[in-house]
Amino acid sequence: MSLVILESIAVILYVGLFIYSWQKLSKGQKLNPYINIAVLFSIACHGYVAYLHIDGGEGQNLGLFNIFCMTTWLAMCMVGWNLIKHQAQSLLVVTLPIAAISIVEVSLFAGSSPIALGGKAINLLHIFSGVAAMSILLLAALQSLLVLYLDRGLRMHPANIHPWLGPLQGMERYLIQLLTIGFILMSISLALVALIPGDLTSGQTLHKVLLTIASWIILAILMFGRYIKGWRGVFAAKWSLLGVFLLLLGYFGSKLVLEFILSQPV
16 A cells, blocks of 8 residues: 555545544534544554654654654544543544644655664654653643633633533543653653763754753643642643643754754754
8 A cells, every 4th residue: 555545544534533523522412432443543544654754764754744743643542542441532623633734744745864763772762752742742732722711611601611521620630641641751851862972962953952941841840839739720721831832842843944944854
């Protein structure tokens, strides 16, 4: 099966699942249990697309859109697991179109700047933990938006709240879980930088480093405040959005500038 066909299948499945899920959930209807199979098959196609784009014969292609495709795939894995285990459907609706867009982008704009990482276990662990952290924290940002939307709706128009969003307390609890996992993975990725030879980090720009550190500090304060002071709800959602925004801006923003404006592979 050619790569283009596989990409097309994944995009069509994601778009179809989004339309079906939105139509059902917006009417207060339950999703067909067989949707789990379709979601898992879509995730499998998505993962293979990401693998084919990243793992080339000359090394690993870690370009902007390849990493974004892998990030959304890991996010979809988390969403799929949560859908099967807890029947949680709120994040499914918002992540499906983002995942579809990431596949379209990687199929149209994937560059070729392979990096040989074979035998470099620490480098691979650093990259994977960093991408995994971004995936989980991306979900945390989306969950924060849902928490803010639900909180505002309950205050202003409680009768218009869609039932698929679930109770606010459960949404807040899941947000904290995502933030905790993402923060741990982010801390591991940053700690591994000290063990990596300097040539791997020589291409990083100053603003990328500063934004990443600022993001980590904000999330660290938020984690401390949550478990010591009990911070939650709208306050936690707003600060988590800021922390995740700085992280994504530092990583994807710097790659965008270096790859497409300065034409420097990273």
